[in-house]
Amino acid sequence: MTAKIIDGKRISAEVKARAAEEVKKLNEMGISVGLAVVIVGNNPASRIYVNNKKKACETCGIISEEYALPEETTEDELLELVHSLNNKKEINGILVQLPLPKQIDEKKIIAAISPKKDVDAFHAINVGNIMIGDFDFLPCTPSGCMELIQSTGVSIEGKRCVVVGRSNIVGKPMAMLLLHKNGTVTICHSKTKELGEICRTADILVAAVGRPKMITGDMIKPGAVVIDVGMNRLPNGKLCGDVDFDSASQVAGYITPVPGGVGPMTIATLMQNTVTAAKIQNM
Numbered sequence: 139m140t141a142k143i144i145d146g147k148r149i150s151a152e153v154k155a156r157a158a159e160e161v162k163k164l165n166e167m168g169i170s171v172g173l174a175v176v177i178v179g180n181n182p183a184s185r186i187y188v189n190n191k192k193k194a195c196e197t198c199g200i201i202s203e204e205y206a207l208p209e210e211t212t213e214d215e216l217l218e219l220v221h222s223l224n225n226k227k228e229i230n231g232i233l234v235q236l237p238l239p240k241q242i243d244e245k246k247i248i249a250a251i252s253p254k255k256d257v258d259a260f261h262a263i264n265v266g267n268i269m270i271g272d273f274d275f276l277p278c279t280p281s282g283c284m285e286l287i288q289s290t291g292v293s294i295e296g297k298r299c300v301v302v303g304r305s306n307i308v309g310k311p312m313a314m315l316l317l318h319k320n321g322t323v324t325i326c327h328s329k330t331k332e333l334g335e336i337c338r339t340a341d342i343l344v345a346a347v348g349r350p351k352m353i354t355g356d357m358i359k360p361g362a363v364v365i366d367v368g369m370n371r372l373p374n375g376k377l378c379g380d381v382d383f384d385s386a387s388q389v390a391g392y393i394t395p396v397p398g399g400v401g402p403m404t405i406a407t408l409m410q411n412t413v414t415a416a417k418i419q420n421m
């Protein structure tokens with residue numbers, strides 16, 4: 139193996155420690171920091187994510203309130219909860235864990251969250267603010283990826299950056315953050331022709347497609363920074379990324395592991411955003 143491992147666990151602990159310090163300062167000023175975590179139904183992956191988010195809140199001194207609703211919850215019921223959380227003073231951030239059951243329109247729910255409490259940065263107002271580079275909240279996973287890239291010391295400016303995946307949650311905002319740092323950015327997706335060829339041009343490669351081990355070593359430029367956002371469950375129960383770690387780590391300069399790479403960073407950014415929300419609402 140030639141690649142250096144980017145340690146998301148260690149870096150996320152640093153980010154959370156900084157958030158905890160800020161929470162402490164706010165508490166000393168008489169301001170508490172609260173996050174509402176909403177989960178609907180019984181998706182096992184969502185349950186793990188939500189538990190990890192609540193644990194991180196505890197680490198940072200953020201008060202978390204869990205709202206666990208049954209699978210058959212209606213859209214109106216969930217909208218009503220969101221409205222009540224929008225108006226609840228002790229709640230600074232609202233996180234509705236996705237995906238939602240099929241009877242609920244995710245877009246409607248996201249649109250109902252107050253943009254000032256939208257710690258995921260999913261609301262169109264916050265997405266627009268990210269687009270124009272003037273934002274309060276950074277989108278959690280892309281922001282975590284940026285921290286990981288920056289931890290390598292490799293500068294983004296002028297570099298070829300390739301993002302594989304165009305989701306609203308990761309791919310699109312990721313491309314935008316790389317662009318803000320003056321990267322030359324290409325977005326690839328399921329219809330892209332010559333994916334391997336394009337990936338091989340990348341000094342910085344971000345994989346966020348949700349397909350296990352899709353990015354193999356032969357698609358990577360020697361020495362590249364490889365960020366693997368994938369979190370796929372294999373038939374044997376093991377977690378694996380979108381990057382084939384064994385072959386990719388022979389070629390890349392830096393690589394994130396799965397688990398222990400991007401995942402913990404997403405949660406650390408959520409903590410940062412919740413602190414930001416408390417500041418916006420109180421200062």
Ligand code: GUN
Pocket residue numbers: 233234235236237258278279307404
């Ligand atoms: N589901 C998968 N990733 C996320 C995320 O970052 N936020 C929320 N709310 N749901 C998700």
